Amino acid sequence: MHQSGEQRLAGLCQVTEHLFLSNGRAANDKAVISRFNITCIINATQNITNTSTAEVEYVHIPVTDSPSSPLSDFFDEVADKIQLVGEQCGRTLVHCNAGVSRSATLCLVYLMKYHGITLLEAHKKVKSCRPIIRPNSGFWKQLIQYERKLRGCATVTMITSPVGEIPDIYEEETKDMLPL
Template sequence: MTTESCILSSEAIQQDNIYGLSQITTSLFISNSAVANDKLTLSNNHITTIINASVEVANTFFDDIQYVHVPVSDAPNSYIYDFFDPIADYIHAVEVRNGRTLLHCVAGVSRSAAFCLAYLMKYHNMTLLDAHTWTKSCRPIIRPNSGFWEQLIHYEFKLFSKITVQMIYSPVGLIPNIYEKEVFFM
């Protein structure tokens, strides 16, 4: 991450509750669905926009927050590629207006992480590998499903004409090569 794109001090990264709210950039947070319904947490973190990337969770609407719903299932065959640009653009537009976005799915592990990685690639000029490394350092529980990884790899190639993560075969099926050590040393 370049200093121009996002400057975060260690105090700014909120990892106290890795299952709750995690700050990724100065204007982007990832969480589970429970946080999206917690008015106090939203207010304390100055959240102005919520992006709900799930089909299972209904929005709890608060008057001072804008909402976007991306109805996608957390399944390897779910097609999310066409949402990468519009969601990244939306997060960026909120940031330009000095707002803050909360991106959530059910657990804050797969769908919201995939959209976060796409945003970091597009607007912070990070490779997919770097975006994953950064996001995982802020929210250790992220783990997009294999279908989302394949689509993120295609998106990285579209943006940069190169790939930094590859899908490989493993005893548990097709996985990104960054998980290779985890699978083979289980």
Template sequence: MHQSGTQRLAGLCQVTEHLFLSNGRAANDKANVSRFNITCIINATQDNTKMSTAELEYVNIPVTDSPSSLLSDYFDEVADKIKLTGEQYGHTLVHCNAGVSRSATLCLVYLMKHHGMTLLEAHKWVKSCRPIIRPNSGFWKQLIQYENKLYGCATVTMITSPIGEIPDIYEEETREMFPL
């Protein structure tokens, strides 16, 4: 389920029937939260500022957007929380500061664990909903390890590029930026 251009501009993107992805600004917009019937917000930043409302569950995942951050410590907890919220007819909004790396990574994990998608499929799906996603290289390594744990194989590998280690799905994009 994809959203209109207006919803994309609002910074809030619908990933599945009950999962949304956004930046921090859109997540803190009470009108957005109300309009999309958000019942659970997962904040993947070190800022634990909560919106005050009795109907809204708030989960803080206190990680920085650094390749050395162990976001994988929270993969199962977050994926299971998103699933449980959906089973209870709620909607989850996952956000970080920009809605590009941490929150996108957590959405990829959910799709792999609870929708049976490979990492490559999950990335294509979330990127089609929010074209600006770009998990950092450390999160990619953790995603690849997680896919191996779930399925015993990996659909994405890390490669060496002029800008350091990147997932192979970025290879063409990087070649365009740094022609030989």
């Protein structure tokens, strides 16, 4: 989906008709929440910054942005919630502090589970609307394991690089940035 300047400025990206991704600042901006008709906020941080209201349901997923955090414990719960909100004509905003790792990971899971696309396709879709996404290596391992569970195979693999284990798609991104 094409992002309007207003959405980019708000730190908000629209992933699907009813799924949005942002940083913590945008998720706590009542004007942004109202403008985009958000009815559910999923906060993937350790901090509780919001509480449910009559207009907006609030779900807290208490995880740190650490490769050892068991974010996969929440994959199905979050994906199912996003789908349910969408079926009820609502809109979900998933956020973490920066909108880069935890929240992006949860959006990738939703796309794989409910849109039937591969991890590679899900990453391309989310990255096209929010170019700064970059799940940490531990979350990538969990995403790859989840894709294997869903599809029986994986479209992304972890490789060794000078900075440690990274998903192979980061290697391609790095090559694209190198001078010829």
